[in-house]
Amino acid sequence: MNILDLIALARMGCASKMTEISSSRLADALGSSQQTASRKIRDLEREEYIVREVLPRGQRIKLTSRGIEVLRTVHQELDKILQEHEPCTYIINGEVVSGLGEGSYYMKIKGYVDQFKSKLGFEPFPGTLNIKLKTEDDRRIRQTLQKLGGIRIQGFKQGDRTFGPVKCFRARVDELEAAIVIPDRTHHGFDKLEIISPKKIREALNLKDGDIVSVKVEV
Amino acid sequence: MNILDLIALARMGCASKMTEISSSRLADALGSSQQTASRKIRDLEREEYIVREVLPRGQRIKLTSRGIEVLRTVHQELDKILQEHEPCTYIINGEVVSGLGEGSYYMKIKGYVDQFKSKLGFEPFPGTLNIKLKTEDDRRIRQTLQKLGGIRIQGFKQGDRTFGPVKCFRARVDELEAAIVIPDRTHHGFDKLEIISPKKIREALNLKDGDIVSVKVEV
DNA sequence: ATTACTAATCATCGAGTAA
DNA sequence: TTTACTCGATGATTAGTAA
Numbered sequence: 001m002n003i004l005d006l007i008a009l010a011r012m013g014c015a016s017k018m019t020e021i022s023s024s025r026l027a028d029a030l031g032s033s034q035q036t037a038s039r040k041i042r043d044l045e046r047e048e049y050i051v052r053e054v055l056p057r058g059q060r061i062k063l064t065s066r067g068i069e070v071l072r073t074v075h076q077e078l079d080k081i082l083q084e085h086e087p088c089t090y091i092i093n094g095e096v097v098s099g100l101g102e103g104s105y106y107m108k109i110k111g112y113v114d115q116f117k118s119k120l121g122f123e124p125f126p127g128t129l130n131i132k133l134k135t136e137d138d139r140r141i142r143q144t145l146q147k148l149g150g151i152r153i154q155g156f157k158q159g160d161r162t163f164g165p166v167k168c169f170r171a172r173v174d175e176l177e178a179a180i181v182i183p184d185r186t187h188h189g190f191d192k193l194e195i196i197s198p199k200k201i202r203e204a205l206n207l208k209d210g211d212i213v214s215v216k217v218e219v
Numbered sequence: 220m221n222i223l224d225l226i227a228l229a230r231m232g233c234a235s236k237m238t239e240i241s242s243s244r245l246a247d248a249l250g251s252s253q254q255t256a257s258r259k260i261r262d263l264e265r266e267e268y269i270v271r272e273v274l275p276r277g278q279r280i281k282l283t284s285r286g287i288e289v290l291r292t293v294h295q296e297l298d299k300i301l302q303e304h305e306p307c308t309y310i311i312n313g314e315v316v317s318g319l320g321e322g323s324y325y326m327k328i329k330g331y332v333d334q335f336k337s338k339l340g341f342e343p344f345p346g347t348l349n350i351k352l353k354t355e356d357d358r359r360i361r362q363t364l365q366k367l368g369g370i371r372i373q374g375f376k377q378g379d380r381t382f383g384p385v386k387c388f389r390a391r392v393d394e395l396e397a398a399i400v401i402p403d404r405t406h407h408g409f410d411k412l413e414i415i416s417p418k419k420i421r422e423a424l425n426l427k428d429g430d431i432v433s434v435k436v437e438v
Numbered sequence: 439a440t441t442a443c444t445a446a447t448c449a450t451c452g453a454g455t456a457a
Numbered sequence: 458t459t460t461a462c463t464c465g466a467t468g469a470t471t472a473g474t475a476a
Binding site for chain 1: 439440441442443
Binding site for chain 4: 032033034035036039
């Protein structure tokens with residue numbers, strides 16, 4: 001069994017529910033022929049990593065708990081490996097700048113706020129502190145965070161609007177409890193950092209535009 | 220390239236530094252022949268996932284940043300997949316064991332007690348119920364909690380002693396209101412769980428060492 | 439459009455062995 | 458002990474095609 005086959009199916013949605021996956025679609029994802037994908041699916045079924053339902057024109061697939069188990073094991077392995085490899089504390093310095101108010105908008109959306117509350121343990125002040133990263137080093141750390149797992153906030157739909165997934169990193173701005181927020185599909189470049197906190201950071205730390213702040217993040 | 224080969228090398232220490240790995244040792248880890256392991260190492264080197272140094276009797280291997288990158292990518296994939304798959308209620312089973320009395324010590328410290336009172340809504344009985352996790356599943360849930368946010372209790376200084384930050388998860392031990400307490404920098408391993416409650420759990424539920432209890436936690 | 443069989447081709451494996 | 462070669466055997470892949 002190749003773990004990548006299972007991952008491919010999982011990311012197509014088979015982890016959570018019966019999902020229509022034709023053998024040629026899996027073939028595309030794996031970069032193989034339709035025949036190979038078909039055989040791999042049969043193999044995974046035989047080894048009970050997936051269950052499926054073959055219909056007249058197509059099939060529906062879902063990972064079994066045994067399949068999920070495999071993914072979890074590998075995930076945990078990688079967790080350990082990467083944890084040891086990464087430094088556990090980063091310090092990012094940046095300049096306080098004014099945002100466009102979108103932060104304030106997003107921090108009022110219930111779908112986000114509820115998740116922040118349960119996953120970070122605090123209700124964010126409805127607004128974000130925007131930091132501009134001036135040095136290459138700081139931008140590099142930001143880019144590293146982008147790649148790391150962090151605390152995942154799931155995307156959701158509200159009305160006809162879709163709110164994308166973001167991730168967070170617990171941080172401290174001069175001892176003040178806070179979190180860095182990074183959208184999965186980031187719009188602005190790698191030189192901005194958005195920070196949330198239970199309090200209004202600007203007031204709590206008496207900050208104004210142009211001030212340099214130090215953000216400590218532990219991963 | 221098979222990701223499992225790279226993972227095997229990484230968990231043997233090659234992620235962080237040049238590490239002596241003979242082809243037969245890798246063969247053991249992969250469950251293959253020495254020849255196959257040797258060829259796989261050469262392949263990984265050719266594709267620049269690792270660098271190595273072949274000595275008269277042995278070799279030293281280290282993952283390149285390209286190699287680490289691959290692990291990180293897979294890790295992140297799995298992160299997303301498993302995140303969506305995680306349930307919001309966990310049930311942890313474990314065996315009641317005697318602690319060393321530290322729980323009782325910490326539960327008398329005002330700096331902690333006040334925070335428990337305000338953040339959990341109850342004053343903890345001055346003592347903890349210690350649970351030993353017997354199965355891999357239970358330990359995995361514990362490890363998951365470690366990563367999640369929970370209710371944060373801040374660290375503080377008192378005199379010349381520093382008390383580290385901990386986090387809590389509201390829980391129930393057989394319907395009894397309680398909370399799991401997990402120190403940020405945990406001293407003991409992942410097979411112990413400390414539980415606090417407004418009442419003395421042992422008496423309220425008539426428990427003794429060796430009894431199995433079920434802890435339900437919602438995140 | 440599907441899934442999946444067959445048969446030919448291609449890649450991988452490991453015993454034996456050299457250096 | 459090592460690493461790593463050759464080469465026959467075994468497995469995996471895919472084109473062609475049936476259903």
